[in-house]
Amino acid sequence: MSNPDLLSHFQNINTWKSKGTRAPHKPLLMLLALGEIQRGNTGFIPYTSIEPRLKDLLLDFGPQRKTLYPNFPFTKLANDNLWQFNKPELLDTRQDYTSKFLRDHDLQGKFPDAVTQQLKQNPELLKSVAESILEQNFPDTLHQDILDAVGLDITAEPAAKTKQSRKRDPLFRESILKAYEYKCAVCGFGVRLKHKILALEAAHIMWHQAGGPDVEVNGLALCATHHKLFDLGAFTINHDLRMLVSDEVNGLGANEWLLQHHGKSIQPPQKKAFYPDPEFTIWHVNEVFKGGYRDL
Numbered sequence: 001m002s003n004p005d006l007l008s009h010f011q012n013i014n015t016w017k018s019k020g021t022r023a024p025h026k027p028l029l030m031l032l033a034l035g036e037i038q039r040g041n042t043g044f045i046p047y048t049s050i051e052p053r054l055k056d057l058l059l060d061f062g063p064q065r066k067t068l069y070p071n072f073p074f075t076k077l078a079n080d081n082l083w084q085f086n087k088p089e090l091l092d093t094r095q096d097y098t099s100k101f102l103r104d105h106d107l108q109g110k111f112p113d114a115v116t117q118q119l120k121q122n123p124e125l126l127k128s129v130a131e132s133i134l135e136q137n138f139p140d141t142l143h144q145d146i147l148d149a150v151g152l153d154i155t156a157e158p159a160a161k162t163k164q165s166r167k168r169d170p171l172f173r174e175s176i177l178k179a180y181e182y183k184c185a186v187c188g189f190g191v192r193l194k195h196k197i198l199a200l201e202a203a204h205i206m207w208h209q210a211g212g213p214d215v216e217v218n219g220l221a222l223c224a225t226h227h228k229l230f231d232l233g234a235f236t237i238n239h240d241l242r243m244l245v246s247d248e249v250n251g252l253g254a255n256e257w258l259l260q261h262h263g264k265s266i267q268p269p270q271k272k273a274f275y276p277d278p279e280f281t282i283w284h285v286n287e288v289f290k291g292g293y294r295d296l
Contacts, residue, residue: 003125006118010129011136013080020210021063022287025073027137028057028146030082033111034119034130035150042116044086044108047074051099053150061138061146063287064233071099074109084112127154139207141231169214176202179269180221186243186261189223199224203231205280210287216274220266225257233290234258239278241265248291263296 001009010030016023032053036045054070062068077083078093085091086108101107110116119126130152134143147154182197183190191198203222206212220237222230229235235245235258245262269275 007128011132020283022210024062024137026077027133029054029073029077030133031130031150034126035152037116037119038126038152042120044110046108047102050074057149061142064290071097071102082111083109085109130154137209139231141228172214173202175216176219177221179216179274184223184226185220185266186226187223201227203227205276206283217277218280233288236284236289237266237281241268244293246291247294262294
């Protein structure tokens with residue numbers, strides 16, 4: 001398989017989709033496996049090793065769910081012809097298997113041998129695959145955190161992508177910053193260096209990767225810190241523009257950056273026509289926000 005074909009293969013895996021619901025299980029498993037290859041581990045990876053790591057990744061970077069199901073991508077990725085097992089005779093990938101079954105039978109998985117060797121022999125291709133998976137599934141604010149968590153280094157410039165991502169509106173940032181008068185909607189940060197606006201960003205409420213549009217009602221002007229905290233699910237906003245902080249937030253800086261703003265209204269945009277649409281704030285609560293609401 002040519003390098004562009006392999007990259008396209010990774011870009012076209014089947015991920016469960018339903019009205020914007022996030023299912024990052026396969027992408028996170030693939031990034032874990034890419035990290036293993038980059039570190040020289042090309043053999044089978046035991047499910048007993050993958051399960052706790054994938055659970056942690058789903059807790060940190062997936063939507064909040066009562067059950068995480070790391071067992072599903074471990075078997076279902078084989079349906080995309082991108083995964084193989086040490087005991088294939090025990091599995092029918094059209095069926096679901098519990099984590100207990102996978103542990104009890106010492107099931108192990110890896111990318112197919114040909115794919116593994118192609119990625120091992122071409123580090124730039126591996127980095128391009130990882131970059132593409134991140135771009136398709138997570139906002140930029142989370143990329144480095146995910147790479148650190150799976151132990152991947154893609155600091156080199158990635159190769160050109162063969163599949164065009166949904167294009168972003170280049171005017172989105174300016175329209176959002178203007179709507180919020182060039183200040184963070186949470187803390188009011190609006191520092192300039194001469195005429196340059198510093199560390200102020202246009203955040204999508206419903207992520208671009210989940211189909212969120214580049215329109216004012218799906219955006220917030222946030223400083224770089226609050227943007228990252230928002231994308232990690234440390235806080236959200238409700239229908240009347242009040243900021244709600246997760247009850248799982250704690251530690252040094254929590255009061256300064258989050259708790260002092262809890263329950264308070266964010267700075268609204270200049271026009272009511274630009275107020276965040278409840279469709280997008282509800283998505284953020286369901287798919288990004290972690291934990292429960294603190295008492296007001």
